[in-house]
Amino acid sequence: MCTAAIDHEVDIANKDADWRRKMLTLKMKMNDQRQLGRLEGRLETKREDALKMLRKNFNPDVISEITDLSVKEILELKDKISTT
Numbered sequence: 001m002c003t004a005a006i007d008h009e010v011d012i013a014n015k016d017a018d019w020r021r022k023m024l025t026l027k028m029k030m031n032d033q034r035q036l037g038r039l040e041g042r043l044e045t046k047r048e049d050a051l052k053m054l055r056k057n058f059n060p061d062v063i064s065e066i067t068d069l070s071v072k073e074i075l076e077l078k079d080k081i082s083t084t
Contacts (some may be wrong), residue, residue, distance in 0.1 A: 004072050047077060 007067045013019050046067040060074045067074075 047073075050074050050077055051081065054081060 022032065046069055048067055050063050050067050050073075053066070054060075054074070054077060060071050063069070064071045065075050
């Protein structure tokens with residue numbers, strides 16, 4: 001398919017309000033998923049850092065200050081270390 005034919009098909013699609021709405025919805029969902037993935041990645045990094053500090057016997061309150069994780073979550077991580 002040549003570029004002129006592709007351009008023609010794109011023009012047709014862009015004039016279709018239903019298609020544009022579907023593409024916008026898809027783009028929004030993809031952006032939401034990407035953002036959620038980033039948040040989950042940052043949280044996982046904080047947990048990994050907290051585990052490292054727990055293994056070095058850092059105080060849970062200090063770990064909480066550094067990672068912004070709750071002391072409760074840090075203590076739960078500590079319990080996981082103890083049971084493994």
